[in-house]
Amino acid sequence: MRVVYAGTPEFAVPALEALLQTSHEVVAVYTQPDRPAGRGRRLRPGPVKQKALEYGLPVEQPATLRDDAALERLRALAPDLMVVAAYGLILPREVLPIPRLGCVNLHASLLPRWRGAAPIQRALLAGDRETGITLMRMAEGLDTGDMLRKTRCPIGAEDTAGTLHDTLARQGAELLVSALDDLAAGRLGGEPQDPQQVTYAEKLHxxxxxxxxxxxxxxxxxxxxxxxxxxxxxxxxxxxxxxxxxxxxxxxxxxxxxxxxxxxxxxxxxxxxxxxxxxxxxxxxxxxxxxxxxxxxxxxxxxxxxxxxxxx
Missing domain, CATH: 3.10.25.10 (Formyl transferase, C-terminal domain)
Structure with missing residues (x-):
């Protein structure tokens, strides 16, 4: 498959690296624009961009995917699949049908529990005994798409958001690789989310x-x-x-x-x-x-x- 990968922070790096070890071709990496950082407030690329540049991959950093130029650029890449992991930009509905096989997302919770921005922290705050990764087909709305595959992770008494972040990032990479061939062959059916089980993971303040x-x-x-x-x-x-x-x-x-x-x-x-x-x-x-x-x-x-x- 021709794959477009979209991610920004450290969480999304293992999945990109794992994808690059497969037979599928990463035709471009989408990531958020560089942000000011440090005492000098100089622009600094995010971890995914840094990793993409290491591998010599084309990098796209549109401020939005809603304008015609960004949409045309994505169409020109002719992707079969778009993989999203902690990208930080919402994909507008015009983007979803561009890849031949659609867009999938690695989300750090067992959906439909903890949709939203801070699923790892909210699971800890709530005293959940387990969390995990859900590979979902992207749809309009916040983490509303059909669930394709899951992996589970127990939450230990000494786990922090940091330790769970690292564990789930690795699990997400493994989950993605395990699903790629089934996605390519159209063998991965989706399971709708139960609306009665939905909870939201609000952004941390x-x-x-x-x-x-x-x-x-x-x-x-x-x-x-x-x-x-x-x-x-x-x-x-x-x-x-x-x-x-x-x-x-x-x-x-x-x-x-x-x-x-x-x-x-x-x-x-x-x-x-x-x-x-x-x-x-x-x-x-x-x-x-x-x-x-x-x-x-x-x-x-x-x-x-x-x-x-x-x-x-």
Whole structure:
């Protein structure tokens, strides 16, 4: 097949690399325009563009796919299939019929659960026990198309958005390769999504990362892991922001202290009272510093008895 690949961030790199190892031809890579980054705000290409250039692939970076010039350029490529993974631009309906075999998308959830922008983080926040990748045929609407194939991934007690991202990116690459020949032969039938099972994964906002110690320890632990590596959960300590990277629910069931109070500390972690249970913080970071283990953080300082949060 002549394949057009569309993706932008690191998540989409493994699938592109896997596609390039098959007998199918990648005739172009579509990716978002370069964005300003770093202190100098210089334009920086995304990970997919960088990988495409490594392989000498033609790169297209239209700001939109809605104008006639972009549509004509895509038609001129005469693709059999368009594969999309975290592209970041919505494909207008005019694009969908251009490839002979249509457009397919690798989505990081078990559809119809968690349609939308942040499926990995929302699965963690909700306490889901598993997630996965769905290969779907693209249709009008947000992640509404028929499901072609799925792969499942358990969510472990120590998984973060970062670890799941990497696992699902690899699984997505494997899933795509396993489906390509069936797609080429027209053997892959689609399963409609059950509208009764639909949930939406809204985009993350930095404000969500500020912890409310009135919540239960289990909920706070999920938030810390869901916001690692971005935007990173935070609270306040002695008037300064304190970023929390990793945690677990402490063995003790409760603490006789107001939520946010540090009730114990040691090499294994810093125990904080919550609205229900005790949260053990195991990795944290002060402004201008690097993330530290609890043992490193407590070297020369103590939080025992102090209260974290807006009241501190």
């Amino acid at each position: 930095k404000a969500e990362a500020v912890l409310d110690w009135q919540l239960a320890a289990a909920a706070l632990d999920r938030r810390i892991r869901a916001f690692n590596p971005w935007p990173v959960a935070q609270t306040r300590w002695r008037g300064e922001p304190l970023r929390l990277w990793m945690s677990t629910v402490a063995p003790q069931a409760h603490a006789d202290a107001p939520p946010g109070t540090v009730v114990a500390e040691g090499p294994e972690g810093i125990d904080v009272a919550t609205g229900d249970g005790v949260l053990r913080v195991t990795r944290l970071q002060l402004p201008g510093g690097r993330p530290l283990t609890a043992r490193e953080f407590l070297n020369g300082r103590s939080l025992q008895g102090e209260r974290l949060g807006d009241e501190s």
